[in-house]
Amino acid sequence: MNIHTYEKLWLVAAMVLIVGFIATITYGSVALGITMVGDQQETVEPTELNDERFSDPRVAQVGENEYEAYVTAQMFSFQPDPIEVPEDSEVTFYVTSRDVIHSFSLVGTNVNTMVIPGEVAEMTVEFDEPEEYGVVCNEYCGPNHHNMEGMVHVVPEEEFDLTELDAEAPDEVETGDDIDVTATVENRLLDPLETTVALEIGNETFSEDVTIDGGETYETTFAIDSTQLGEGDHDWAVTVGDHTDSSTVTVVDELEDDADGETNENTDEDADGDENGTEDETGTDATENDASGGDDE
C-alpha cells in the first residue's frame, strides 16, 4: 500500500496528538492524584435510604477542616438545601438519588456528578474563599426538572457551625404552674462550642453560657413562672448562635382535665377530630398533633 509522504506525516502528527492527550490525562490522574467519580461506594436501596448518612442528609465534620456532606437528590430538590460548609475546607460529597437519575452540579465549576438511584457518588472538593454556588440538576428527571436547584454556601470560618437546636415546651399550662422550656443543643463539630442558650418569652430574656464539647449534646430547661406572664398566648423563642426554635404557649385559667398537659391535649384533639370529621382544613391542622399523640399511646 503506498501512502503519500504528506499523508504519512499527517498520520504521525495525528498519533502524536492522540498519545499526547492520553498522556496528559494519565499524568493528571496518576501524578497529580485527580480522582474521578468511580465505584468507591457500596450500593444502597433508593426507596429506603435509612443508613446513618442519608436518613438525615447533612454536613458532618470528620477532621480538622475536613467535612462530609450527605446529599440526596429527589424530584425536584436537593437535601440539605442550602449545604453550608466553611471556607478553606475539604468536603467529601456523598450523593444519591431517591427516585430517578439526577445530577449534582455546582454551576461554573468542575464539581459535577451523575446521581443514579442505587449508587452513591463520591467526590472530594476543596473550597477556598467564601462563596455561594448554585447547584443544578443537569439530567432530565421529570416535568419539573427545570425547577430543581439548590445552593452550596461556603461561609467564613467564624460564621460556620454545625449546631442542632431543638426546643420544646407545653402548648398549654395552668396559671400558677411552671412553663418548662427544654432546649437540646447538639454540637456536631469536633471542637468545643462556646455559646449562649437564650430564651425569650413575653418581654423577658433568660440565658445561659455553655461550652459543649465536640459531638456532644447539651440539654437545659428553663422554668418560667406562668403567673408572671398572665393568661393568654405567649410567643417564645430559644436562640443559640444563628439558630432559633420558637413556638407559642397558652396560659389558661384552669385546664379542662386534671391530667397533665400532653394527655389532655390528646383527648382534646380526638374530640375535635370527631366533631369536624368532614372539615378538611381543621383536620389537616390537627394531623401533626394527632400523629404525635398516636405515637405516645
Added chain:
Amino acid sequence: MRISKGALLVVIAFTAPLIVELRTVLAWVNVELTVLESAVLGIGLIGVLLVWALWPQSQNNATESAETE
C-alpha cells in the same frame, strides 16, 4: 469580479464565525466589544470583502466576467 458569486457568498458566510469568536478572543486581551461594535465590525468586514471582490474590473473584463464555475 475577482471570485465567483458563489465563492463570495461562502467567504461572507465565513466571516460569521470570525466575528462571533473575535469578541471572545479580544476579551482575553482585555478588549471588550459590545454587540453593536461587533455587528459594526462585521458589516465593515463584509463591506471590505465586497469591495475587494467587485472593485478591480479593469483588466481582462471579458474573460473574467464568465464566472469560474
Added chain:
Amino acid sequence: MTNTYIESFPAEAKVVRAAFYSSFLALAIGGLFGIVQTLHRTGYYRFMDSADYYTVLTAHGVLLAITFTIFFLVGVFTWAVTTSLDRPVEDIRFTWVWYGLMVVGTVLTAIPIFAGFTDSEMSASVLFTFYAPLQGHPLFYFGLVLFVVGTWLAGADWFRSWWAWKQEHPDERIPLPTFMVLTTTLMWYIATLGVAAAILLFLLPWSLGLVESVNPLLTRTLFWFFGHPVVYFWLMPAYMMWYIMLPKISGGKLFSDPLARVVFVLFLILSVPTGIHHQYLDPGIAEGFKFIAMTNTMFLLLPSLLTAFTVVASMEHGARQRGGTGYLGWLKALPWRDPVFAGMALAGLMFAAAGFSGMINAGMNINYLVHNTFWVVGHFHLTVGTAVALTFMAVTYWFLPQVTGKELWSRSVALGQVVLWFVGMTFMSNAMHRGGLLGIPRRTAEPQYEGFEFEAAVGSVGELDAQIALGGALLTLSLVLFFANVIGTALNSRSDDLPANEYADTLSGPSDAPLVLDNLKLWTAIAIVLVIFAYSFPLLSIIERGGLFGPELTELPVSIGPGLEYLSTTTVSTVTTAGETAIAIIAGVGS
C-alpha cells in the same frame, strides 16, 4: 436519454425516494420542534407549558437523531450498493419489507410520544436516551425495536447483494462504496445489540409490568453501548459522501482508496468499545473502565483526522484539475456555486470545529466541566446537526434528480440554504458552547433559576440567548428553503438533461490496498474482541453491584397532563398521605 439512477434502477429508485421522503418528513417535524424549543428555552416565546417542553424535546431527539438520519442513510446505502455493484437488489419485495418495518416502527414510537401532548394516560416523554427509572409507554420501546429490526434487515439486504455479486466476481475487490456500507452495517449490528438487550430484556418487560424493576445503571450502560456508535452510524454515510462524492464534484478524484478503507475498518473496530466515555461521571463504574473507554475514544480521532486529510487533499486535486494554482489560490477554483459542493465543504469545516469540542468532551478530567451542560448540545449540533445533516441536505440536491428524474427546482435557493445553515449554526452552536462553560445545563425548559444566576465572562447570558434565538431562526429559514426545493423538484416535470449516476474515481486505486483490508470476518472478530474487552468487566461489575434487575424503584411513568400534577405534587401528596394514615390510626384508636 440520460444515465440517472432512476433509469438504471427504477424499482430501487422508488425505495430510495420513499426513504428520503420519510427522512424529510421527520426533519420537518423535528426542525419545527427545534425552533419551538429555542424560543422556549431562551424565554423569547413560551406558548406551552414547560412540562410539554420535554415532550417536544423527546420528539425532536427521536425524529432527528434516529428517524431523519437513519431513513436518509438507508436510502444512500441502498443507492451505494446497487450503483457500485451495478446490480439491482436481489428481491425488491424484501427491500420494501424492511422499509415498511422501519415506517411502522417509527409510527408506533411516535404515537406515545405525541400522546404526551394530550390528556391521555399514554406518554413517553423520556427523551432520546430513555434512562430508567423514567418509564415510557411500552409502545415506545416496541416501536424502537421494530425500527431497529428494519435496519437489520436492510443490512441483510445489502449483504445479500454483495454475496450474490461475489459469486459472479470472485477475484474482484469489493467496490469502495459497498465496502463502506458493509463495514458500517457490521458496526451497526454490534452496536445495536446493546440497545436491543436494554429494551428486550429489561425496559419492555418492565414497562409491561412483567418485571418489577430494572438496574438503572445497567440499562444506561447498555444504552451508551449503542448510543455512541449510533453517532458513527449517522456519520459514516456523511463520510462516504465526502469520500466518493466530494472529490468528483470538486472536479477530481479521491486521493486514496486504501486509506479510505483503513478509515472505515478503524470505525468498525473502535466505534463500540467507547460508549462509557458518556459515563465518566457515573458512580458505580470504576475509573479504570472509564480510562479504557477514553483511550479507545482518543484513538477514534485517528480515522477522523485521516478523513480530514484525504478530503482536503481530494478537493485540492479537484481544484488543480480545474485550473487552480498557488498554495491557497486553488481554493478559488473550487465550484463554490454548486450547492452540493458548498454544503459538503461547509459541513466538513464545521466538523473540524466539532472535533475540537469533541476532544474536550473525551478528556476524562475536562469533561467534568462540561458534562451535561449546554456545551454538549452545541457539540452535537455541529456533528449530527451540521456535519451529518448539512451533508445530507447538500447531497440531496444531487440525489433528488437521480431518484426522481427531475431537475432540481433551484440551485441558487439551494446554495442560499446551505450557507444559511452554516451561518445559523455558527451563531447557535457558539452560544451553546459558551453557555455550557458557564454551567447552563442542557435538557431544561427554563434555564433560569431562583437562587443564583449564570455569570458570563464576556457579554451576558441575555446576549447568548439572543444569539441562540437568531441562530435558530436562521436554521428554520434554511429548512423552509430546503423543503421548498424538495417540493419544487417533486413538482417539476421529468428532464432528459441530468448528470449521470457516477461517483468519484481514485488516484490510488483498490489494487494498492492490501487484500487483508477486505477481510470483513477478521475485522468483525477484532471488533467483537475489543467490545468484550471494553465491556464485559464493566457490565459484570454493574450487575454484581446492583443486581440484574436492580434495587426496588419507584415507578415513574412520565406522563404530562394528569401525570404532571401527580409528579409536581409528589412530595406534598406523600406528606398528606402520611397525614391521612395518621388520622386513620387515631380514628381507629378513638373508636
